[in-house]
Amino acid sequence: MAENVGIGASVLRKEDFRFLTGRGTYVDDINRPGQLYAHILRSPHPHANLKKIDTARAKQAPGVIAVYTRHDVNEDKLGGMPCGWGVKFKDDTPMKEPAHPMLATEKVRHVGDPIALVIAETRAQAKDAAEQIAVDYEILKPVPTINDAIKPGAAALHTEAPDNVCYDWHIGDKSAVDSAFGRAHKVAKLDLVNNRLVPNAMEPRAAIGDFDSANGDYTLYTTSQNPHVIRLLMGAFVLHIPESKLRVVAPDVGGGFGSKIFHYAEEALVTWAAGKVKRPVKWTADRSESFISDAHGRDHVTHAEMAMDKDGKFLALRVQTLANMGAYLSSFAPAVPTYLYATLLAGCYATPAVYAEVKAVFTNTVPVDAYRGAGRPEASFLLERLVDVAAKEMGMDRVDIRRRNFIPNSAFPYQTPVAVQYDSGDYFGTLDMALKASNWSSFRDRQQEAKKRGKLRGIGISTYIEACGVAPSNVAGALGARAGLYEVANVRVNPTGSVTIFTGTHSHGQGHETTFAQLVADRLGIAMDQIEISHGDTGKIPFGMGTYGSRSLAVGGSAIVKAMDKIVNKGKKIAAHLLEAAEADIEFKDGKFSVAGTDKSKTFGEIALTAYVPHNYPLDVLEPGLDETAFYDPKNFTFPAGCHICEVEIDPDTGNTTIITFTAVDDVGRVINPMIVEGQVQGGVAQGIGQALLESCIYDGNGQLLSGSMSDYTMPRADNLPNVDVSTHVTLCTHNPLGVKGCGEVGSIGSPPAIIGAIVDALSEYGVKHIEMPATPQRVWQTIQAAKGKKAA
Amino acid sequence: MPQVSLTVNGKKASAEVESRTLLVQLLREKLGLTGTHVGCDTSQCGACVVHVNGKSIKSCTILAVQCEGAEVLTIEGVAKPDGTLHPMQNAFRENHGLQCGFCTPGMVMSALDLVKNNPAPKDREIREWLEGNLCRCTGYHNIVKSIEAGAAAMRK
Numbered sequence: 028m029a030e031n032v033g034i035g036a037s038v039l040r041k042e043d044f045r046f047l048t049g050r051g052t053y054v055d056d057i058n059r060p061g062q063l064y065a066h067i068l069r070s071p072h073p074h075a076n077l078k079k080i081d082t083a084r085a086k087q088a089p090g091v092i093a094v095y096t097r098h099d100v101n102e103d104k105l106g107g108m109p110c111g112w113g114v115k116f117k118d119d120t121p122m123k124e125p126a127h128p129m130l131a132t133e134k135v136r137h138v139g140d141p142i143a144l145v146i147a148e149t150r151a152q153a154k155d156a157a158e159q160i161a162v163d164y165e166i167l168k169p170v171p172t173i174n175d176a177i178k179p180g181a182a183a184l185h186t187e188a189p190d191n192v193c194y195d196w197h198i199g200d201k202s203a204v205d206s207a208f209g210r211a212h213k214v215a216k217l218d219l220v221n222n223r224l225v226p227n228a229m230e231p232r233a234a235i236g237d238f239d240s241a242n243g244d245y246t247l248y249t250t251s252q253n254p255h256v257i258r259l260l261m262g263a264f265v266l267h268i269p270e271s272k273l274r275v276v277a278p279d280v281g282g283g284f285g286s287k288i289f290h291y292a293e294e295a296l297v298t299w300a301a302g303k304v305k306r307p308v309k310w311t312a313d314r315s316e317s318f319i320s321d322a323h324g325r326d327h328v329t330h331a332e333m334a335m336d337k338d339g340k341f342l343a344l345r346v347q348t349l350a351n352m353g354a355y356l357s358s359f360a361p362a363v364p365t366y367l368y369a370t371l372l373a374g375c376y377a378t379p380a381v382y383a384e385v386k387a388v389f390t391n392t393v394p395v396d397a398y399r400g401a402g403r404p405e406a407s408f409l410l411e412r413l414v415d416v417a418a419k420e421m422g423m424d425r426v427d428i429r430r431r432n433f434i435p436n437s438a439f440p441y442q443t444p445v446a447v448q449y450d451s452g453d454y455f456g457t458l459d460m461a462l463k464a465s466n467w468s469s470f471r472d473r474q475q476e477a478k479k480r481g482k483l484r485g486i487g488i489s490t491y492i493e494a495c496g497v498a499p500s501n502v503a504g505a506l507g508a509r510a511g512l513y514e515v516a517n518v519r520v521n522p523t524g525s526v527t528i529f530t531g532t533h534s535h536g537q538g539h540e541t542t543f544a545q546l547v548a549d550r551l552g553i554a555m556d557q558i559e560i561s562h563g564d565t566g567k568i569p570f571g572m573g574t575y576g577s578r579s580l581a582v583g584g585s586a587i588v589k590a591m592d593k594i595v596n597k598g599k600k601i602a603a604h605l606l607e608a609a610e611a612d613i614e615f616k617d618g619k620f621s622v623a624g625t626d627k628s629k630t631f632g633e634i635a636l637t638a639y640v641p642h643n644y645p646l647d648v649l650e651p652g653l654d655e656t657a658f659y660d661p662k663n664f665t666f667p668a669g670c671h672i673c674e675v676e677i678d679p680d681t682g683n684t685t686i687i688t689f690t691a692v693d694d695v696g697r698v699i700n701p702m703i704v705e706g707q708v709q710g711g712v713a714q715g716i717g718q719a720l721l722e723s724c725i726y727d728g729n730g731q732l733l734s735g736s737m738s739d740y741t742m743p744r745a746d747n748l749p750n751v752d753v754s755t756h757v758t759l760c761t762h763n764p765l766g767v768k769g770c771g772e773v774g775s776i777g778s779p780p781a782i783i784g785a786i787v788d789a790l791s792e793y794g795v796k797h798i799e800m801p802a803t804p805q806r807v808w809q810t811i812q813a814a815k816g817k818k819a820a
Numbered sequence: 821m822p823q824v825s826l827t828v829n830g831k832k833a834s835a836e837v838e839s840r841t842l843l844v845q846l847l848r849e850k851l852g853l854t855g856t857h858v859g860c861d862t863s864q865c866g867a868c869v870v871h872v873n874g875k876s877i878k879s880c881t882i883l884a885v886q887c888e889g890a891e892v893l894t895i896e897g898v899a900k901p902d903g904t905l906h907p908m909q910n911a912f913r914e915n916h917g918l919q920c921g922f923c924t925p926g927m928v929m930s931a932l933d934l935v936k937n938n939p940a941p942k943d944r945e946i947r948e949w950l951e952g953n954l955c956r957c958t959g960y961h962n963i964v965k966s967i968e969a970g971a972a973a974m975r976k
């Protein structure tokens with residue numbers, strides 16, 4: 028290898044050329060011959076019985092080809108939107124899993140619930156015609172919040188769940204926790220809300236259904252993080268089309284953050300409609316439509332208590348969480364507040380006993396599912412805030428109490444009391460690095476200086492952990508997953524020695540075309556321009572589970588390594604034949620197969636050519652060709668962890684918070700491309716800052732979405748955000764071949780508690796113990812005024 | 821239907837449009853220039869920024885018919901015809917100023933207009949200028965670095 032492009036090099040991205048010159052191909056950039064446009068009529072009401080739907084006038088409108096409603100869905104015997112994860116009640120009975128129709132049947136259950144699909148020659152005609160549909164609603168009392176849903180006598184969304192409870196689940200040893208609380212020296216308590224968010228990937232969702240009537244093949248182009256999963260869910264459960272007749276393509280996708288994992292009704296609707304009208308059908312969401320149709324994130328209400336002994340050692344943690352599922356169960360929603368949340372409640376701490384209860388409820392809101400971090404930001408926010416409160420309760424320093432309770436480096440592998448086993452980590456190491464990088468020890472000087480300027484300065488810390496690299500299929504299966512979670516790679520060595528990798532993961536900003544190529548350059552010793560990474564097309568890729576839960580490198584990268592091992596092994600056999608040596612004597616290094624201890628060798632290209640032109644070849648014992656596929660099922664989750672420190676200044680007159688510095692030190696395992704890892708952490712931290720200071724998805728008491736457009740929902744902008752100082756500290760993952768852990772979500776998981784901790788620290792002179800997110804200027808100002816009032820009283 | 825004629829990336833173009841057709845729809849749907857993106861419906865995101873008569877403008881917020889006779893520059897017209905990236909595009913690549921790439925065309929077009937008026941913009945000035953350009957992936961840190969570096973390269 029001439030250039031340094033292997034593991035550990037900040038290689039510039041291969042994909043950037045097309046994006047920088049406007050030649051990316053996102054779904055809405057694709058146009059199929061004869062294409063029609065779909066518009067979806069959605070409910071303006073959060074909760075109503077759906078009486079008559081009259082489409083007669085719409086069907087007559089200019090350019091209209093078809094209008095479909097529940098009637099047509101029934102007639103074609105289509106299924107509802109499936110849920111991919113089952114969670115159980117405490118007594119082991121299954122969760123309530125009400126039907127989730129593609130087009131509303133007897134009821135609408137949230138603003139945005141789809142009612143009719145209008146297909147016309149142009150987008151504008153479809154939209155205009157939808158206004159001609161007359162719908163007769165019988166308005167019902169809406170249940171917009173968690174607290175509304177659990178009130179006795181609250182209106183029920185689904186007959187299957189008369190109390191609006193989807194499940195009431197628990198984990199951990201309750202009696203051990205109760206007895207520890209009995210012995211506690213002190214108990215720290217905290218009530219908090221994890222605010223509801225709208226993911227808002229910059230590319231709105233879009234889908235094109237295409238039908239080839241010559242052979243009955245369907246193609247769906249969709250903004251997805253996991254095209255094979257969509258093919259499976261849509262083909263098997265909704266449209267009843269065999270995989271062999273259904274191709275799903277997810278081309279360039281403009282960000283996902285979880286919101287493009289799920290199977291959405293619009294994908295199935297356009298595919299089905301294309302088959303009916305025998306022409307391609309395109310649907311592209313308006314941004315305001317995204318707000319009422321993309322799955323939202325977070326939305327928890329929690330009470331937590333930590334029991335401590337007289338030295339500030341944690342004895343036990345007790346957590347009660349109410350989680351909002353929204354109106355229906357989105358694809359993976361039930362797993363988010365359970366297996367992706369409560370299993371992380373031990374954090375970085377050796378707390379011997381943890382017990383968590385999670386009640387999930389239905390409300391008249393958009394479904395809630397995974398959003399960057401999915402469950403783990405909720406866990407780290409709760410735990411890290413509670414640890415701060417515990418420090419205060421004990422009169423201890425926030426750093427000391429963390430150090431005192433960290434799992435020691437010697438304890439790995441460490442079995443937590445909440446099901447998971449951490450393989451490796453060095454929480455002391457990341458903490459020390461972050462303290463140093465943030466100049467923690469001289470903070471009080473800076474605070475004094477700020478005070479002279481009339482500003483309140485605060486510093487906050489979070490020592491988070493997360494679990495990603497999802498997931499060992501058997502473990503996930505035992506916990507309720509209805510799919511495997513391995514990954515697949517096909518390494519195709521072409522006759523002239525170039526390599527195409529077909530991966531089941533999907534890149535929507537993560538830079539796989541570069542990082543994965545680095546793995547190949549490193550292992551096979553060939554130049555970057557000889558390597559092509561192909562993803563996002565079920566017609567090309569053998570199979571795959573897609574990209575989410577920071578799994579692409581840990582699981583997808585490991586599958587590539589496994590397939591490359593097979594290539595090298597076969598190459599050695601071919602080389603042994605050509606070089607007339609024993610296979611055991613062949614070494615492969617820097618792109619060359621050589622006989623150990625001699626100067627006899629064959630290049631990778633020569634071996635490739637021989638495999639495809641097998642004239643001098645051991646045909647009796649070896650197949651021609653050099654093309655290998657591997658499925659990799661991870662042995663465990665991976666456990667990135669780290670320390671985030673945030674320093675803020677608050678203007679007490681306006682309540683405005685400015686982030687002065689943000690320091691992130693993350694252990695994401697081995698780093699393949701440091702430039703990309705840094706970018707992932709910066710982006711994740713930006714979303715964490717968004718959650719902590721700016722973003723909130725708000726429904727009013729009538730179930731209307733108040734923050735329903737980019738003018739109403741506060742997206743982080745360049746002038747709201749600081750520069751983010753990122754570094755890494757590596758402990759290797761012990762169970763995957765690359766030693767990697769994953770970096771996509773650490774930013775949004777680690778940062779919110781550090782930011783809120785900093786604000787609370789700044790306001791400590793007012794006796795403030797906690798402030799809810801987002802800590803907007805208004806909320807901070809009101810908190811200060813309320814505290815002043817109390818002091819005066 | 822009204823007809824509009826304009827110059828896009830140095831080439832004459834004309835198309836029939838509805839009176840309500842937006843410039844971005846003309847570019848994407850009639851002229852096949854899909855590098856200009858649509859990220860919102862409330863003029864907030866800036867994914868659609870192009871230059872009209874030398875000034876950056878949100879192409880979702882202007883009617884196609886208002887651009888009669890205008891000179892329009894889109895992201896497709898920024899690199900040299902032989903494919904060599906403009907120094908600003910190159911700076912975005914070298915500083916990892918893009919991830920999913922969806923906001924990128926708007927960011928680059930916006931940055932070019934900034935540098936026209938302020939050849940050496942500082943961190944804070946860049947951040948304030950980008951008030952109308954949203955990015956959900958990068959956290960802006962590397963976009964700001966890219967624009968600083970791009971401006972410096974353009975001064976050479």
Ligand code: FES
Nearest residue numbers: 859860865866880
């Ligand atoms: S598309 Fe968002 S501002 Fe133009």
Ligand code: FES
Nearest residue numbers: 919920923955957
């Ligand atoms: S790079 Fe994805 S939105 Fe900016």
